[in-house]
Amino acid sequence: MKKIKRYGIIILLAFFCALFLWFGQMNPLSVFSTDNGPQALSRGDDKASAVAVTFNISWGTEKVHQILEQLKKHEVKATFFVSGEWAERHPDLLDKISEGEHEIGMMGYRYISYLEKEPEQVRKDLNYAKEIFGKLGYEEIHLLRPPHGHFNKEVLTIADKQGFDVVQWSVNPNDWKNPGTEKIIDDVMKESSKGDIILLHASDSVKQTPKALDTILPALKKKGLKLVRISDLVAGTEANAKEIK
Template sequence: MSFYSWKAERVKRYGVVVALAFFCALFLWIGQWSQLPVFSNEGSPRALTQGSDKNPNVALTFNISWGTEKVHDVLKQLEANKAQATFFVSGEWAERHPDIIKTIHEGKHEIGMMGYKYESYLEQKPAQVQQDLNNAKEAFGKLGFEEIKWIRPPHGHMDKEVLKIIENEGLQAVQWSINPRDWENPGTNTIIDTVLNEGSEGDIILMHASDSVKQTAKALEVILPGLKQKGLKFVSITELVSGTESETTQIE
């Protein structure tokens, strides 16, 4: 074999190796991104409302904006039933109660934010919303939570402009598919019936752990084992949407 033929054969062999390496890397890259949810629709940001109904998962979510007593009752119920949840808390509250944030995190629960001051974003100018998000990120960053990606805007209030600001900050808005309105304290049985009758695969359940709720912890004594009996598994928001097709809501 001549030198040039040998060299051509060697180049060809290395070319095949490089090509195979490229396609393997591309496959892994696609696989990685397939595990991440996408919630924009033709450039319009959306709010997550529900996970896939193809998996037996539900996401319990608890809002906290004030108070320190009821959250411990909720955490005890979650621990007793080995249930994971996502807690949405305001930055201002998190700053005042870093010990409780630590307890929530140590319980293997996910932390999401509700802005900083817990004031409706629809009543603020875009620059004020932006500043509130910056303040919230700074507050959570100081507590060791620099990578928070989920936000439930204060009071659940949002429009397209607010969602765009949220998206630009690298955050994803989360709403819910089941709302027993536990903050109104409608009765323990009413809360239980709403969640157990409506709860199914992929649901995001909105509940609260602020001191305004008087019946939530008691309702959880029945709700948690009840949902398990329906064959449902409690997961974080991140796990609920990972690698699945999730439902979103277009906000006007």
């Protein structure tokens, strides 16, 4: 009996050690933290056959419906980065995004470049955005895409201290400029490969993105790529961070 108990304890300890190591590998926070301080994620692991489709929203309500329809049609889960100001004005749409099992990240409260703000203003903007999302029932948001994608080391440090992971992109077809449906499709298809983070928009400024998605989403799948959310892309992978000097 003593031997059985002893072996049982050893097996139990081994199990918990393995579980601890497994969770450590699955923790996406390790992707954003390095010996040189917090970093911004620019793309995932190019060994994994997956890309993350992301959308920015800071104003308007029309295009987000069309984009959600395309994502549903092609059975794709994406990550939406929304400003706190937009979320506050359109909580019903925020809920609709979440109900579609899409991931929600934030772009602070007001869509103004953090490089135009003093550090304390950046802190206030992030704090206020956190408060707004919390009131709307989204207390656990940890992904941040700074307005216009502008940031420096100081912004990264502020974001990190407030519990945010900064996410950039590696593929940008500039769909907000409305360069033409075919141009958007060509740029995404030519540039996208394993591990990429694709930047698209769901604000009302985009006129051609919903139609382009009807071609892009199935075409990416035909390339053998799985279309995932940011958290799925980084979980258990060695992702690439963007170094800011």
